[in-house]
Amino acid sequence: MYRIGFDNEKYVNIQSEKILERVNNFDKLYLEFGGKIFEDMHGSRVLPGFEPDIKIDLLKRLADKTEIVFAINAIDIVQNRMQGDHGTNYADHLLYLITRLQANNLFVSSVAITHYSELIAIQQLKRRLHKLGIAVYTHYVIPDYPYNLNLIMSEDGFGKNDYIETTRPLVVVSAPGSGSGKMATCMSQLYHEFIRGIKTGYSKFEKFPVWNLPLNHPINLAYEAATTNIMDQNMIDPFHLEIYGESTVNYNRDIEAFPVLNAMFEKIWGKSPYRSPTDMGVNMIKECITDEDVCKNAAKQEIIRRYFKLICDEYVYGGMRQEIQKLEFLMKAADTVETDRAVVPAARSKTAQTDSPAVAIELPCGKIVTGKTTPLLSAAASALINALKVLADISDNVDLISPNMIAPIQNLHHKYLGNKNHLLQVNEVLMALSISTATNPIATMVLDQIPHLANSQAHATTLLNQEVVGTLRDLGITVTCEPEET
DSSP states (O other): OOOOOBOHHHHHHHHHHHHHHHHTTSSEEEEEEOSOSSOOHHHHHHSTTOOTTHHHHHHHHTGGGEEEEEEEEHHHHHTTOEETTTTEEHHHHHHHHHHHHHHTTOOEEEEEEESOOOOHHHHHHHHHHHHTTOEEEEOOOOTTTTTOHHHHTSTTTGGGSOOOOOOSSEEEEEOSSTTSOHHHHHHHHHHHHHHTTOOEEEEEEOOSSOTTSOTTOHHHHHHHHHTTTTTOOEEEOHHHHHHHSOOOEEEHHHHHHHHHHHHHHHHHHSSOSOSSHHHHEEOOSGGGBSOHHHHHHHHHHHHHHHHHHHHHHHHHTOOOHHHHHHHHHHHHHTTOOGGGSTHHHHHHHHHHHHTSOEEEEEOTTSOEEEEEOOSSBOHHHHHHHHHHHHHHTOOTTOOSSOHHHHHHHHHIIIIISOOSOOSBOHHHHHHHHHHHTTTOHHHHHHHTTGGGGTTEEEEESSOOOHHHHHHHHHTTEEEEEOSOOO
């Protein structure tokens, strides 16, 4: 059963207040803004009640003081690096983010292209950005960065980078993905602002890991599960523990980088304002958890979901053994197993009964509905129809779609599109239901239940293609699969 465990409105209020407290200590604050700006589905899965676009609400709260600067790595542009969730390259995703932010009346002032070089793909991106009214600045590779501090803090280091002209007291530095150079962009600006006599600060917008939850709390373990591709590891912050005698959680990259960052701060300001990596972050997640048991369970479910995603990726692509071993370790640390995901045993049981692929859907009310592969419908389509019938309180023996409507679609698949699989998929069933509403009022009742699918869980005993997974995701259903093909 879906239950709320996080106070979204409280988080927006107190996180924005804490950021403003830091802004007020300086003429200008550079806030490194990691993670996804839009559609933070990990946060919403791990913290039920956390809205996927919560960062936009927060930025709107601070809009009059804020401008946004993006960093993007030239290497990612040239190599056409892809942004996994959207299936677009980094350059296109950057433009998507800018236009969406502008549509929300948020001020995006500029883009810093890090590791800059004069290549055609980079020049093309610059022209596209200029058409959007976005200023473009160039930052260069510094030899031995970040360890050669004397070079970094000189005219031949950060001094070679363009100075990014900013006009507001809070400068949010974000990126289309990891490795774009957000922190280096902030540090370069601190150097240039210091030369200009501007009292400038730096901080990090943090969500995960949650610094004031235990190291092996399921929420923090779920963060590690989400970052197995870059092998992030949660750690006790040794600097914070030594100085304050307080055990706090950070992750390996920030802890490893802190001595160098601290030395940079000392070079710029004479004295660092931070005594630990934890000090740098603004993270009020724990204070907004209203039901810890709900969030613990949701985090365990996320770890299981990540595990199924990896074993399917290993089946299709290979090369995931190290990541799978990490997920198995995290599941053990969280004291959970794959069958703790209620739809997993339900789907497997249906397959055992019918000797065919099956899908189980757990509705937000807690009821589990199953569907099997039939001569007309895929297992996912069957389960979806059955779930909508339950929500609409329609008898299971009522045919929502006439076989006479299904036959022409199957004929199209087989005769003209050359598809061996003639079964109707999820999107086709939804289209057929929509057409049926013209003559069948029951179909209208069923389609009206679609919003009530939000926050459902599903599991398939067979691999589902990305189109099906995407359609289910659009319906608000989080789905996992077995690495089996039909």
